[in-house]
Amino acid sequence: xxxxxxxxxxxxxxxxxxxxxxxxxxxxxxxxxxxxxxVKWLSSxxxxxxxxxxxxKGLEFNEGFWGDAVNPDKPARTYSADRxxxxxxxxxxxxxxxxxxASWKLSVEGVHGHDSxxxxxxxxxxxxxSFEMITEFCCIEGWSMIQRWKGVRLRDFMEKYPxxxxxxxxxxxxxxxxxxxxxxxxxxxxxxxxxxGGYYVGLDMPSARHVQTMLCYEMNGEPLSVEHGAxxxxxxxxxxxxxxxxxxxxxxxxxxxPRDYWAEQGYDWFAGL
Amino acid sequence: xANTLYKKHxxxxxxxxxxxxxxxxxxxxxxxxxxxxxxxxxITLFGHTFFKFFxxxxxxxxAPSWWPEWLSSAxxxxxxxxxxxxxxxxxxxxxxxxWHFFFAWLFTINGVLYATYLLLSGxxxxxxxRLIAFKEAIIVVLADLHLWKGKLPVRKYNAAQQIAYTSxxxxxxxxxxxxxxxxxxxxxxxLTSLFFGYSTARFxxxxxxxxxxGFFLVHVGQVIRVGWNNFRGMIxxxxxxxxxxxxxxxxxxxxxxx
Numbered sequence: 001x002x003x004x005x006x007x008x009x010x011x012x013x014x015x016x017x018x019x020x021x022x023x024x025x026x027x028x029x030x031x032x033x034x035x036x037x038x039v040k041w042l043s044s045x046x047x048x049x050x051x052x053x054x055x056x057k058g059l060e061f062n063e064g065f066w067g068d069a070v071n072p073d074k075p076a077r078t079y080s081a082d083r084x085x086x087x088x089x090x091x092x093x094x095x096x097x098x099x100x101x102a103s104w105k106l107s108v109e110g111v112h113g114h115d116s117x118x119x120x121x122x123x124x125x126x127x128x129x130s131f132e133m134i135t136e137f138c139c140i141e142g143w144s145m146i147q148r149w150k151g152v153r154l155r156d157f158m159e160k161y162p163x164x165x166x167x168x169x170x171x172x173x174x175x176x177x178x179x180x181x182x183x184x185x186x187x188x189x190x191x192x193x194x195x196x197g198g199y200y201v202g203l204d205m206p207s208a209r210h211v212q213t214m215l216c217y218e219m220n221g222e223p224l225s226v227e228h229g230a231x232x233x234x235x236x237x238x239x240x241x242x243x244x245x246x247x248x249x250x251x252x253x254x255x256x257x258p259r260d261y262w263a264e265q266g267y268d269w270f271a272g273l
Numbered sequence: 274x275a276n277t278l279y280k281k282h283x284x285x286x287x288x289x290x291x292x293x294x295x296x297x298x299x300x301x302x303x304x305x306x307x308x309x310x311x312x313x314x315x316i317t318l319f320g321h322t323f324f325k326f327f328x329x330x331x332x333x334x335x336a337p338s339w340w341p342e343w344l345s346s347a348x349x350x351x352x353x354x355x356x357x358x359x360x361x362x363x364x365x366x367x368x369x370x371x372w373h374f375f376f377a378w379l380f381t382i383n384g385v386l387y388a389t390y391l392l393l394s395g396x397x398x399x400x401x402x403r404l405i406a407f408k409e410a411i412i413v414v415l416a417d418l419h420l421w422k423g424k425l426p427v428r429k430y431n432a433a434q435q436i437a438y439t440s441x442x443x444x445x446x447x448x449x450x451x452x453x454x455x456x457x458x459x460x461x462x463x464l465t466s467l468f469f470g471y472s473t474a475r476f477x478x479x480x481x482x483x484x485x486x487g488f489f490l491v492h493v494g495q496v497i498r499v500g501w502n503n504f505r506g507m508i509x510x511x512x513x514x515x516x517x518x519x520x521x522x523x524x525x526x527x528x529x530x531x
Contacts, residue, residue, distance in 0.1 A: 017278060017513070024509035028291075035295045051371050058375035069460055076459035077466070136471060138458060141366060142311035144471050238459045266367035268374075273459040 050266035063270035070272065072155075072177070072209040076237040079134045085145045087220065089227055093261065094188035094199025095247050104189070104231055110181065110253030112164045112171045117250075120161075122231050125215060128152040128160060133212055138273055139241040140262075149235045151216035154184075155209045163253035177209055184208040185258025186234055189249025201245045202258030202269065203236070212237050215248065240271045279519045281429065281512045286396070289387040290507060296383060299376045300448075301482060306369025308479065334359045377452065384445045391442075398530040399429045401439050406432035417498075427521045441488055444481050451478040 045052035051059070106125065109117040132150045155173060162171035165179045173180065182205050187197025207213065216235040217224050224230040229246025236243055242262045252258060263269035282290075336345040336357040345357040391397040402410075409432035415421035417433075425431060430438060450464060454474035458465040468474035496504050506512040514522070 017511070020278075020509050020511055021505065028508050031291060039295075039299070050367065055371045055375050058378075059371055062374055066457060066460065071460075077462050136458070138471060139311070140370070142307065142475060262367075266371065268370065273457060 049264050059268045059270075063268065063272075066272055067204060067206070067270055070204070070206040070210070070238065072206045073211055075211050076135055076273070079136070079146050081134060081148065083146050084134060084148060084220065087147060087228075088143065088145055090139060090141075090241070092227055092246070094194070094197060094245075095226075095229070096191050096193075096198070099189065099191075099247070101226070101231060104249075106232065106248065106251065108161055108251045108253075110164055112162045118161065122217065125152055125157070125232065126217065128156050131156070131214060133214070133237075135212060135235070135237040137235070137237070137241055137244065140267065140271065148220050149214060149216045150218035150221075151214040151232075151235065153211070154213040154215060154234075155211070157215055158209070166255065173209070177205060180205055181253050181255040183254050183256065183258050185250075185252040185254055186245050186248050187250045187252070188245065188247050196259075197249055199245055199261050200259050201234070201243045202260045202263070203239070203243065204270065207236065207238055207272065210236065210238050238273055240273060242267065243271050275516050276513050277516050277519050278511045279514045279522055280510055281506045281522075282510050283394070283396070284510065285390050285394075286387075287507060287510060289383060289390065292379070292383050293387075296376055296379045297485065299372060300380050301485065303369045303372035303376070304482060306365045307373060310364075310366040310369075333361050374456075377449075380445075381449050384442075384449065388442060388446075398528075399525070400435055401530070402432060402435035403530060406435050408432075410436055417495075427518050429522055429525065437488060437492070441485070444484055444488075447481050448478065448485075451475075451481065454478075 042054055043052055045054055047053070048056040104122065106120040106122075107117045108120060111118050129152070130150060131153045132148065134146060134148045136144050136146050138144045158173045162173055163180045163184070165171050165176075166181060167179050169179065171180060184203045184205065185200065186203070187200040188194075190197055203213075213236045214234070216229075216233050217231060219225070219228055224233060229248075232248050233246040234244050234248060257269070260269050260271075262271070333348060335350065336359045340357065340359065342357065345359055346361055348356060348358045348361060350356045391400065412421055412423075413425065413431045413433040416423070416425060451468055451474045453461055454465040454468050455471065455478060458471045458474075465471055465474055468477055502513055
């Protein structure tokens with residue numbers, strides 16, 4: 001079909017063919033211009049947390065689409081001990097070097113029936129039922145590791161220290177989760193340079209109530225090391241590594257979407273897996 | 274023998290084709306920005322690494338002194354000296370993610386509509402290869418290399434095209450499925466398990482991208498080689514053929530699986 005040599009003088013298509021071509025090529029040129037213009041337009045919109053707003057809307061649309069599918073009672077895959085992989089250390093943002101671990105306390109804000117934050121020691125947390133799991137930790141960069149984690153499930157923690165409710169009624173963490181304030185924020189301990197904590201994450205309530213979301217104090221059978229977030233870090237297999245905050249200083253139950261360190265740098269706030 | 278116009282590509286096919294072109298480009302580009310945050314894949318056989326994709330100099334090539342300043346950006350080299358870079362591709366993960374997860378919708382919707390159209394219109398009969406096509410494709414390749422001088426049967430798509438165009442549909446589906454497997458490994462864990470876990474799904478996703486790039490190179494090369502009449506067909510819909518070819522092609526279009 002390709003080896004046709006059209007002799008222009010004897011071509012019976014002459015009157016019709018250029019018309020079809022011209023019309024189609026005008027379309028093609030218009031299309032190409034609009035693709036170029038569309039991409040230019042998208043990337044030049046005013047930015048919301050480092051992203052042109054239509055693309056930020058895109059991330060929020062995805063959050064709604066996949067967030068509705070979060071089932072707090074459906075565990076992420078767990079592994080047998082022989083599948084555990086090498087431990088990788090990536091970030092220590094928000095953990096200052098001269099922090100006095102001995103004086104660590106966990107401040108919990110927005111606890112039902114408490115107007116001011118309550119303070120807990122590590123022994124208060126270890127007094128809650130312990131939970132152990134071997135799960136995969138997925139970094140948003142693309143690497144992953146399988147580790148053994150031990151700690152207290154956030155949902156058990158919330159049973160004991162429940163969030164306030166929207167209706168003002170007594171909280172029922174398992175029975176009436178929709179009435180709880182919709183977010184949990186977590187930050188590193190406040191410092192002189194960062195009075196709100198140098199690293200901070202926000203969680204939606206279904207993810208916070210997920211059956212494997214854990215306040216972790218032991219990793220691979222050893223007490224949590226300083227660089228992995230001693231004395232208490234978050235492990236949340238339904239979120240990317242960026243949400244697994246180390247050295248938690250504050251837990252905040254809130255009805256306002258909490259600030260999130262990496263969401264402010266252009267990442268997805270939801271960051272769900 | 275008189276020439277005539279043959280309506281080759283329906284309007285829908287042409288739209289699907291040209292929508293996919295920039296979308297696939299954006300998906301591969303943003304995918305690379307994501308991949309580069311953790312670029313680990315190599316071609317390693319028997320313990321010897323033959324090839325590491327993207328050596329570090331690719332990310333921040335230093336501009337030579339004659340390089341125009343407006344085409345470069347200020348940066349620092351490994352020793353901390355001020356240099357100018359031709360481009361900077363590292364540390365653009367967030368950017369890669371928000372473009373990727375925006376255009377993934379367009380890629381998926383366009384792909385699903387295309388596959389649905391092929392099925393409903395019966396166009397699949399022209400594209401899905403029969404078993405004999407795998408034998409015939411060898412003859413097509415030999416003919417393209419001018420090593421076989423016979424005449425190929427008149428058909429909308431030859432055997433090699435059928436295999437290639439069917440493969441990209443399968444690869445597109447594989448991209449979406451491995452993509453979701455990496456994107457939601459906890460929520461859609463059944464899918465991640467289907468691809469033997471998170472790392473394997475990421476590996477397949479990467480290699481299928483290379484498959485798309487390979488297809489793209491061959492496809493564009495062939496379009497250039499075959500020439501204007503054929504290329505114009507994907508824009509106008511029409512191709513100039515002989516009367517005889519047209520009657521064969523039109524009979525095939527309304528007929529059974531070729």
